[in-house]
Amino acid sequence: MPDQDRDSGERRARPAARQSGAPEARDADAKPSTGPGSPGGAPGAPSPGPRSPGEAAESGAGGSAAGSGGGDPSRSVETHLTFYRQMLQIRRFEEEAARAYAQGKIGGFLHLYIGQEPIAVAANAVLRPDDYAIETYRDHGLALARGMSARAAMAELFGKVTGCSKGLGGSMHFFDVEHGMLGGYGIVGGHIPVAAGTAFASKYRGDGRVTMVFFGEGAVSIGDFHEGMSLAALWKLPIVFVCENNEYSMGTPLSRTMSVEDVSMKALGYGMARDRFFVEDVFQVRDHLAEAVERARTLSEPTLVEIRTYRFRGHSMSDPGKYRTPAELEERKKKDVLLRSRSDIAAAGFEKQLEAIEAEIEAEITDAIRFADESPEPGPELLEQTTYAGPFAR
Amino acid sequence: MPDQDRDSGERRARPAARQSGAPEARDADAKPSTGPGSPGGAPGAPSPGPRSPGEAAESGAGGSAAGSGGGDPSRSVETHLTFYRQMLQIRRFEEEAARAYAQGKIGGFLHLYIGQEPIAVAANAVLRPDDYAIETYRDHGLALARGMSARAAMAELFGKVTGCSKGLGGSMHFFDVEHGMLGGYGIVGGHIPVAAGTAFASKYRGDGRVTMVFFGEGAVSIGDFHEGMSLAALWKLPIVFVCENNEYSMGTPLSRTMSVEDVSMKALGYGMARDRFFVEDVFQVRDHLAEAVERARTLSEPTLVEIRTYRFRGHSMSDPGKYRTPAELEERKKKDVLLRSRSDIAAAGFEKQLEAIEAEIEAEITDAIRFADESPEPGPELLEQTTYAGPFAR
Amino acid sequence: MSELRYREAVRAAMVEEMERDERVFLVGEEVGHYQGAYKVSEGMLERFGPKRVLDAPITESGFTGISIGAAMVGLRPIVEYMTWNFSAVAFDQILNNAAKVRQMSGGQLKVPIVLRAPNASARQVGSQHSHAMEHFYAHIPGLKVIAPSTPADAKGLLKTAIRDDDPVLFMESETLYNIKGEVPDSTEHLVPFGKAQVVREGRDVTIISYSRMVHVSLDAANQLAKEGIECEVIDLRSLRPLDEATMVQSVTKTHRAVVAHEGWPYGGVGAEVADRLQRLAFDELDAPVLRATQLDFPMPYNAKLEQYVIPQASRIIEKIREVLYQA
Amino acid sequence: MSELRYREAVRAAMVEEMERDERVFLVGEEVGHYQGAYKVSEGMLERFGPKRVLDAPITESGFTGISIGAAMVGLRPIVEYMTWNFSAVAFDQILNNAAKVRQMSGGQLKVPIVLRAPNASARQVGSQHSHAMEHFYAHIPGLKVIAPSTPADAKGLLKTAIRDDDPVLFMESETLYNIKGEVPDSTEHLVPFGKAQVVREGRDVTIISYSRMVHVSLDAANQLAKEGIECEVIDLRSLRPLDEATMVQSVTKTHRAVVAHEGWPYGGVGAEVADRLQRLAFDELDAPVLRATQLDFPMPYNAKLEQYVIPQASRIIEKIREVLYQA
Numbered sequence A, B: 001m002p003d004q005d006r007d008s009g010e011r012r013a014r015p016a017a018r019q020s021g022a023p024e025a026r027d028a029d030a031k032p033s034t035g036p037g038s039p040g041g042a043p044g045a046p047s048p049g050p051r052s053p054g055e056a057a058e059s060g061a062g063g064s065a066a067g068s069g070g071g072d073p074s075r076s077v078e079t080h081l082t083f084y085r086q087m088l089q090i091r092r093f094e095e096e097a098a099r100a101y102a103q104g105k106i107g108g109f110l111h112l113y114i115g116q117e118p119i120a121v122a123a124n125a126v127l128r129p130d131d132y133a134i135e136t137y138r139d140h141g142l143a144l145a146r147g148m149s150a151r152a153a154m155a156e157l158f159g160k161v162t163g164c165s166k167g168l169g170g171s172m173h174f175f176d177v178e179h180g181m182l183g184g185y186g187i188v189g190g191h192i193p194v195a196a197g198t199a200f201a202s203k204y205r206g207d208g209r210v211t212m213v214f215f216g217e218g219a220v221s222i223g224d225f226h227e228g229m230s231l232a233a234l235w236k237l238p239i240v241f242v243c244e245n246n247e248y249s250m251g252t253p254l255s256r257t258m259s260v261e262d263v264s265m266k267a268l269g270y271g272m273a274r275d276r277f278f279v280e281d282v283f284q285v286r287d288h289l290a291e292a293v294e295r296a297r298t299l300s301e302p303t304l305v306e307i308r309t310y311r312f313r314g315h316s317m318s319d320p321g322k323y324r325t326p327a328e329l330e331e332r333k334k335k336d337v338l339l340r341s342r343s344d345i346a347a348a349g350f351e352k353q354l355e356a357i358e359a360e361i362e363a364e365i366t367d368a369i370r371f372a373d374e375s376p377e378p379g380p381e382l383l384e385q386t387t388y389a390g391p392f393a394r
Numbered sequence C, D: 001m002s003e004l005r006y007r008e009a010v011r012a013a014m015v016e017e018m019e020r021d022e023r024v025f026l027v028g029e030e031v032g033h034y035q036g037a038y039k040v041s042e043g044m045l046e047r048f049g050p051k052r053v054l055d056a057p058i059t060e061s062g063f064t065g066i067s068i069g070a071a072m073v074g075l076r077p078i079v080e081y082m083t084w085n086f087s088a089v090a091f092d093q094i095l096n097n098a099a100k101v102r103q104m105s106g107g108q109l110k111v112p113i114v115l116r117a118p119n120a121s122a123r124q125v126g127s128q129h130s131h132a133m134e135h136f137y138a139h140i141p142g143l144k145v146i147a148p149s150t151p152a153d154a155k156g157l158l159k160t161a162i163r164d165d166d167p168v169l170f171m172e173s174e175t176l177y178n179i180k181g182e183v184p185d186s187t188e189h190l191v192p193f194g195k196a197q198v199v200r201e202g203r204d205v206t207i208i209s210y211s212r213m214v215h216v217s218l219d220a221a222n223q224l225a226k227e228g229i230e231c232e233v234i235d236l237r238s239l240r241p242l243d244e245a246t247m248v249q250s251v252t253k254t255h256r257a258v259v260a261h262e263g264w265p266y267g268g269v270g271a272e273v274a275d276r277l278q279r280l281a282f283d284e285l286d287a288p289v290l291r292a293t294q295l296d297f298p299m300p301y302n303a304k305l306e307q308y309v310i311p312q313a314s315r316i317i318e319k320i321r322e323v324l325y326q327a
């Protein structure tokens, strides 16, 4: 089994150049369970039933994740510390946001990213500052990873004018154009064609930018996913479709939302390159996404990347999460990538740097809360100018 | 090449029982170019570039189509004569409709089915009278094949109250509930979920009915196709999705509407059974569709069937068809299944029966025109009762 | 009579009708195992099983279309959208199939389907989740649009909707789900469509409203009563069909009207009511018909701004003073 | 000045603006190789190449979303729907992204996009293909809705739309594409939004209309002129923003108004106009504001019934007699 797990859990899209042919060509040499590097094996590889990342990890590049160096500079401890810092910032930001929500300082919906941090952090690591990133309503993690200040983020949650969207958007609508964060969107799937559009603009202008769009596995059945994929494949747009498959669409496990558990199989019908893996560590995520970004940047070809992950909190603050057992949750928390990174880095003898980072983050989040608390609220005068760019039309 | 053509042009879905497993299972034994019977070979088989049915025919079951008997009773001349009669009825009905349109007796859009007749006729042959069939706006052929009278059909085109939809629907909206014709719809893709709904009702009631829904290759990129397919596969609905791939979506060749020419590949992402072939003769179409209907009827499982065909007329009466060369059109007309059936049957020594049928059809269509001409128009009193079933809501 | 919450009244209507008619089923996101995003369908999966209470993936257009098809051949589907906002992705199914199949088929088919969900503003859920969708749907012939304000009407109107042979769009409100009210126990408690209700009598001005805004209107009326201004408050309950008689009768008495609803001012239900009143009661009106609506902006997240944009009792009072020429 | 058909005027606006601004491109079904389903974009593919004139598969929601995204980052897309009817499948993109992105982003982004297509009735194309979609879209703040009736306005308003920084929905008419009119040659012929035009002066009654119905209104006015009834005819041109001043000014003179538009009566643009007039010119009105619209039914195929359902000059005349109390 481990071998097969590795095949399916670690399936890699073929290098872009070879990937780009018609799907038939790609699959011409399909074999029962080909190893990484042959997407042809994709349909052939047995689908992993739902499994804990643990198994995947066992079969994964475990050791190399320590970042305690060895030869590979791209996995240096310095890099790992940077990733740890960003993941911790997101974790602590959201833990405090949850507290503030309980205190009534934040209203509406609050969807936490806790547990999925390595994805946003790894994604940012392979994107250029001027690339475009577009998210769902579960958008705090990506916004912070892209470089939005904790102050602007927390102030937005508090509905303050100093927030990233002037307090008009709230948790679901984090925008920071300057940092290539083109927003969080509330309609499932609705942002996918929009993301294909920013990629379209990059191709139109030849500006070399790549767009990365994120969505949950619950979005895969809706029409806009299909239309966005169809057009991106037909027009060869420089975009990476990242499906963060956290196994639940609100209270519904993926077995009840999809007839095929392997989301990446959808790419076959579009002749699109695809990748699929279970999250083990932040470097692994980065390396997979780097390949897809490279394909978009150099060949202007889209990729569908399915990342199996898990959210540790409810769908939103109002969700008690009765649909999953405490046991399942605990099992998954053992695989928390944030903790794994910490122990790997500590094991490599960098405890001091870790503690320094943790102290900084605490200060940063405390400051963000204070800033949000003390910031003024937006006034009615903002409403007209944010409804129309030009004169108001009534 | 002929061999490969046969693989892809004649690919058969595996018998339902084996088909029903997860796609991974299906593809586990995928090989470069497996013969018919292994959908696993689907992604493996080289895609046929757009080709004339001629090539396909060369590789096809040519001889067996004669229907000049041999052992196979299902291909008897009697059956063939029945099919010929139905195909001819559609052909002549539409030729006269085109004439009436030119005379201004028919208004609005008129989309002719000429060239695609064997599909509707074969479909009807494998459906029970009480099964549900649902079409696009190109719906004359299916309506007549299902048993709608030429009178009701022609009167509808003439906008008369004796028409199948009382003259309120017109060419695009042929309905004949009694004959299991649940309508022609004008919004591309919009009828696909509706068809999944009639299949849902059959499963809900356990009435053993099957739904067959037809759409063009141009509908495959739209959201409702994806949502209908997703739900039919997830809920295992007794439905057959028939994509009549006539190579053009209005003036756009499929190379410019889809990144993958093989529409049936879409089924992989849903784990749905699939089939794909180039039309050669009416028996071939019937046999392929019979397999899908059987799967729906006995296992309540959906199938996506892509049928490569060609329309001899413009998209609608207003389309001059400049986007294709006269040469291409002539080439295709040589493969007209209606003519092929006639010559096969004649060759088998049934010229008399053919002429008798032709005389009957002429009379039937002439009668239909007269009937339509003489029928009264619908009155305003119909408008309230066809807007609401209950009291009018204003 | 039993005291039920609005949420429970909606549930009771569904449960009673599903007990009564095998053809009725419920489909939507999280309606089953999760017990409903707003717990409206709590317990129904256990009671009726997965065949009649279906959890759907996020495919509003897909399961709306499926329900239309199922209704065409004899079933009586109830579709729950998590909120009406999400019906926007099913807009074509509602406009072009639900409302058209009957005429396209020359009357051969009917579409007995109920589409229901919470509508309009919730609390700080932002611009994409705060739409008052009735203003789009009431425009469409072939559809019926209902918007109850009390538990009793929620039950009685939903039962009528489920038994109705036409597509009925049923507008609930997240902010009303917890309100309590006396509800008739009878399984035959059916409230007819097209009958508005005078929920408060008054001689000076008529406030015409529906759904949540009926309560806000009553609040405004009570405040003005302290000044001796007596407002008559009409709960439309049904937006299409619209009860012209009750509105005209009231205005014939008060000679002044203010329409109060959520959603934007341009077009929509409020404009239609104003249009009908000036047309049907032109000589009775001593002042123009005014409207207290959401301001003409997308809904902002900030709590104070949201309250500023949503119509409040204060805005209704302001409009009433205007039609009384007290402004 | 040159005499152009409405179709050519629309094309001229697109060609001039594409020549002027590299960021402008056209996307839609059959706009390229097929030269446009209604030949509006004829020759544009040849002129600008496949990069700027894109044939799209049937994915209205997809290419509307793509255009919104492209506009967010600086391009200026023109989206052509084969007809406005098909925008129904893109409704969510228009409502939730085109109209909301600016506010959701706190004003960081704008969406300079033009959505254009023929709108309302054609000839016997049936219920699913005869929608007057402006009634849905004019309701939405964040959007602008334009509906020109002449070649000169079609060119001048479309050029303004393409240069506008907000989402503009541009309503053309299949039945107007062939009409001819004098059109200024200037590449700076820009007609401003929100300015209605009095296309016929009259003292007795004001007919307020737009798009194809302006011509029907003028026909009605000419018929009544024979009886000495002088109608003032206003071509709104722009539905959102709506030119209140011009309407009120005219009604202040005539004291009577009839609104004529395609599409259904419930809500929509006509109800909004009636609401504003009774509100802004209450004391000037000697009769209720009446409306001549499509009857409240889906559009039937039969030619006579279709003409019966569509608003005709005769229906406008009938309403005018009513407001003149001649009925």
Ligand SMILES: Cc1ncc(C[n+]2csc(CCOP(=O)(O)OP(=O)(O)O)c2C)c(N)n1
Pocket (backbone or CB within 6 Å): A138, A186, A187, A188, A215, A216, A217, A218, A219, A220, A246, A248, A249, A250, A315, C029, C058, C060, C082, C086, C089
């Ligand atoms: C079109 C639409 N339908 C329903 C909803 C309500 N809704 C918000 S999130 C969600 C679940 C999405 O799950 P998934 O895509 O897996 O993302 P996750 O929340 O797990 O990150 C639903 C049903 C919505 N926002 N949009």
Ligand SMILES: Cc1ncc(C[n+]2csc(CCOP(=O)(O)OP(=O)(O)O)c2C)c(N)n1
Pocket (backbone or CB within 6 Å): B138, B186, B187, B188, B215, B216, B217, B218, B219, B220, B246, B248, B249, B250, B315, D029, D058, D060, D082, D086, D089
């Ligand atoms: C949603 C939508 N968009 C556009 C149209 C206009 N339209 C009608 S038929 C058609 C082409 C469909 O081609 P295809 O699906 O291949 O079917 P065919 O006409 O070839 O049978 C188009 C674009 C429509 N009816 N619906």
Ligand SMILES: [Mg+2]
Pocket (backbone or CB within 6 Å): A216, A217, A218, A244, A245, A246, A247, A248, A249, A250
């Ligand atoms: Mg999920």
Ligand SMILES: [Mg+2]
Pocket (backbone or CB within 6 Å): B216, B217, B218, B244, B245, B246, B247, B248, B249, B250
């Ligand atoms: Mg086609």
